[in-house]
Amino acid sequence: PERLRDEVDSRTWFHTIDLGNGVRTPGQKDTPTEVGIMQLPDMGGRTVLDIGAYDGFYSFESERRGAARVVAADSWSWNWPGSDARRNFDLAHEVLGSAVETRTVLVEDVSPETVGGTFDVVLFLGVLYHAPDPIGYLKAVRSVTGGVVVVETVIDLLDVDVPAAAYYPSDSLNHDGSNFFGPNPAAVEGMLLDAGFARVTRFAPWTTNSWYSVAPPSEAPQGVVDKVRRRIEQRFARPRSGRMVFHAHV
Numbered sequence: 001p002e003r004l005r006d007e008v009d010s011r012t013w014f015h016t017i018d019l020g021n022g023v024r025t026p027g028q029k030d031t032p033t034e035v036g037i038m039q040l041p042d043m044g045g046r047t048v049l050d051i052g053a054y055d056g057f058y059s060f061e062s063e064r065r066g067a068a069r070v071v072a073a074d075s076w077s078w079n080w081p082g083s084d085a086r087r088n089f090d091l092a093h094e095v096l097g098s099a100v101e102t103r104t105v106l107v108e109d110v111s112p113e114t115v116g117g118t119f120d121v122v123l124f125l126g127v128l129y130h131a132p133d134p135i136g137y138l139k140a141v142r143s144v145t146g147g148v149v150v151v152e153t154v155i156d157l158l159d160v161d162v163p164a165a166a167y168y169p170s171d172s173l174n175h176d177g178s179n180f181f182g183p184n185p186a187a188v189e190g191m192l193l194d195a196g197f198a199r200v201t202r203f204a205p206w207t208t209n210s211w212y213s214v215a216p217p218s219e220a221p222q223g224v225v226d227k228v229r230r231r232i233e234q235r236f237a238r239p240r241s242g243r244m245v246f247h248a249h250v
Contacts (some may be wrong), residue, residue, distance in 0.1 A: 001020040001023055004019065004095065006152070007091065007144045008023060008025050008026070008028065008091075010176065011028045011084040011088060011148065012084050012170040013025040013026055013028070013057065013084070013088055014028050014029060014030065014054050014055050014077075014085065014088075015027045015031045015054060015055035015057035015088075016030055016031045016032055016057070017031070017055060017056070017060065017092050018032065019092060019095045019096065020096075020152065024108040024195070025055070026089070027057075029056070029072045029161055031057040031058075031061075032153065035057075035058070035061060037206045038058075038122075038125065038150065038152060038245060039150065039203050039245045040061075040062075040065070040077035040150060041121055041148055042065075042183040042216065043062050043066055043067040043121055043175065044065065044066035044067070045066060045067075045068050045070075046067055046068060046071045046119075046120035046121055046147070047066040047068055047070075047117075047119045047120045047121070048062040048069070048070045048071070048072065048119060048120070048122075048123065049070075049071050049073060049115055049119040049121070049123065049127075049144060049155035050062065050071070050120045050123045050130060051073050051074075051110060051122065051123065051124050051127060051141065052073075052074055052076075052098045052107070052124070052125065052126060052127040053073060053074045053079070053089065053102075053109060054074060054077045054085050054089075054092070055085055055088040055089055055092065056072055056088070056089040056092050056093065056100070057096075058123050058125060059071075059072035059089075059100045060070060060092060060096055060098055060100065061121070061224065062083055062095075062121075062164060063098060063099065063117050064068040064166065065099055067076055069101070069120075070099075070100045070101065070105055071100070071101045071102070071115055071116055071119070072089065072100050072102050072103070073100070073102070073105050073110065073115050074086075074089075074104065074105075074106075074141050075104050075105055076106070076109075076130075076135055076178070078104060079104070089102070095177065096208040101244070102104045102114070103116065104113050107127065107131070107137050107140060107141075107142075108133075108136065108140060110141065110143070110144055111140065111143050111197060112143060112144055115144055115145070117197055118143075118144050118145065118146040118148040118165060119147070120146055120148075120158040121147060121148055121149075121150070121236075122141060122144060122145045122148070122150070123147040123149075123150050124141055124149055124152070124182075125150065125151075126149045126152055126153070127153075127184055127190070128151060128154075128181075128183075129153050129154040129155040129168075129173075129179055129180065129181055129183075130178050130179060130180060131180060131181065132180050134165075134180075134181055134183065134191055135191050135194060135195055136190055138194075138195035139196065140193060141195070142195045142250070143250055145197075145248075146155050146250065147249070148149070148243065148247050148249050149197070149247070149248045150245065150246075150247055150249070151188065151192070151245070151246045151247075151248060152243065152244070152245045152246075153183070153188065153243065153244065153246075154173070154179070154182045154242075154243055155182060155183060155184055155205065155241060155242055155244045156182030156183065156241040156243070157182070157184040157187075157238065157240070157241075158184055158185075158205075158208070158240050158241065158242070159182075159240050160184055161188075162186065162187075163184065163187040163190045164183070164184050164185075164187055165182060165183040165184065165187050166173070166181065166182040166183075166241075167181055168180060168181070168182065181221070182241060185202055185244060185246075188200075188202075188227065188244070188246055189202065189246065192246065192248040196212065196250075197248035197249060197250060198249055198250060199248070199249045200246055200247070200248045200249075201244055201246065201247040201248075201249075202244070203244065203245040203246070203247075204244075205242040205243065205244045206242070206243055206244065206245065207242045207243050208240075209240060209241050209242055219234045
């Protein structure tokens with residue numbers, strides 16, 4: 001355990017994974033707590049594909065929950081220069097004695113041929129907002145989904161009542177240039193249906209943020225300023241962005 005702890009501490013981890021013997025990876029995300037709000041379906045005896053596996057928490061969690069077969073698929077985080085993600089996955093895989101299979105594949109290239117078939121449960125967690133082509137990504141996901149896909153994503157424009165998505169130029173979302181679009185719930189549901197899924201279930205946002213900015217012209221009469229401020233506050237005091245889980249069924 002001491003040697004393992006030293007090795008774990010020498011790396012950068014995104015997921016928090018219990019490796020046993022009191023050793024937990026110091027993940028940026030508290031995944032053991034987060035999993036309780038991911039709305040994962042029953043995995044007992046089912047096949048599971050984890051797209052965007054990163055350090056592998058959800059792959060190993062699916063195995064722990066009794067999945068008959070688990071495939072972890074990734075490319076971006078596993079091949080990113082300087083990233084420890086693939087080394088982290090391999091270390092956890094060895095220490096846990098895991099039978100999870102791996103496929104190094106871009107989301108754009110996901111297909112039954114590249115990941116080894118279709119799956120009862122597909123996990124698509126924290127990936128959609130990284131898609132420059134969201135519907136293209138979801139069509140690839142649909143091609144390998146035999147039952148249900150669990151989509152967890154950033155959502156935005158909650159104050160807009162029609163399907164819409166915010167675009168994040170450069171690194172404007174979390175200083176991360178790999179983020180592209182923040183769809184609102186209606187847009188996520190619409191894209192899933194257009195990608196070929198038959199039915200979508202939404203779950204309540206598990207985190208939300210309110211935002212508004214009031215900056216009327218300084219030379220405007222005070223009555224106009226107050227009126228503009230009231231209208232803006234009324235519209236934008238509602239939660240504007242956050243994260244949300246969807247289930248899409250074939």
